[in-house]
Amino acid sequence: MALLQVNAFSNVLGMEVMLDVILPQETKKVFGTDxxxxxxxxxxxxxxxxxxxxxxxxQRRTAIERYVSSMGLAVIMPSTDLSWYTDTRYGMNYWTFIADELPKICHELFPQLTTKKSKTFAAGVSMGGYGAVKLGLRRPENFAAVASISGGLTIAEGTEQLLEIRSKAYWEGIFGPLEEIKGSENDLIHLIETLEVNQAPDFFITCGTEDPLYQASTYTTEKMTKQGYNVTFEDGPGGHDWRFWDEYIQRVLDWLPL
Structure with a gap:
């Protein structure tokens, strides 16, 4: 495997962005596995x-490079700040960056990456779980499989919980008035209920049973199941922490249709 640290310019955000990239590489070793x-x-x-x-x-909290070393899988890990993968009300269009511009940047820099939906996947943890599911629901033509680990999936239903984490000013800077999230393009439950199911990717949702976001994962899974999505749910002992996430990213990788 090759690990690259990339600084690239985002025309959408008007600034430099950073991403770590793991790429498959042919290796011949005296010790270890070719x-x-x-x-x-x-x-x-x-x-x-x-x-x-x-x-x-x-890279710092899991052994992701080792986990994918023999999978023939590239991993793109972008930095998106505290944006919630959203075109924010303060003018920074992180959704447009992550959904549309980032794949173009990656294909320009790494032309060996697939352009096929059947071999393109998204996953994330916590806020990133929200972002990954959002990608699957709003760009279903691009992704074959999407996974959420301990995702914040029900923000429209849980605005009181949001205010326990950050101030109202922060959340409204991201989404606008909190009462307007429900039914919007940032409301995953709304997207689940409006997307044509036959267009959707497969979903994998997992969360620790001691995680405060556990109910968000089970509720979202129930909604997807009711609508007829192909969704897999797994849980296990654990909280909102990297001990659980390191274990379950391995489950996600095993689940991917490679």
Whole structure:
């Protein structure tokens, strides 16, 4: 595997952005395992961070590079600040960046990456779980499979919980008036109920049973199941922490249709 730290300019955001990229690489080792390289049509996973993270957090908190070393899978880990993967009310269009511009940047810099929906995936933790599911629901033509680990999936139903985390000014800077989130393009439950199910990717939702966001994951799974989505749900002991997330990113990787 090759690990690259990329600084690229985003025309959408009008600033430099950072991303870590893991790419398959052919290796011949005296000790260890030889790996056959993949140089064309490489499957790609966009792996998103949570509120307290950035582009480097998956590398620092998990063994993601080791986990994908023999999968023939590229992993794109962008930094998106505290944006909630949204075109914010303060004028920073992070949704447009992550959904539309980032794939173009990655294909320009790494032309070996696939352009096929069947080999393109998204996953994320916490805020990133919200972002990944949002990608699957709003750009279903681009993704075959999407996973949320401990995702903040029901923000429109839980505005009181939001205010326990950050101030009202912060949330309204992202989404606008809190009472207007429900039924908007940022409301995942609304998107679940309005997307044509036959267009949707497969979903994997998981959360620790001691996580305060556990109910958000079970509620979202119930809504998806009722609407006829192909959704897999798994839970297990754990809270909102990297001990659980390191274990369950491995479950997600096993689940991906590679």
């Amino acid at each position: 790996i056959k390289g993949v140089t064309e049509d490489v499957a790609v996973l966009y792996l998103l961070h949570g509120m307290n993270g950035n582009h480097s957090v998956w």
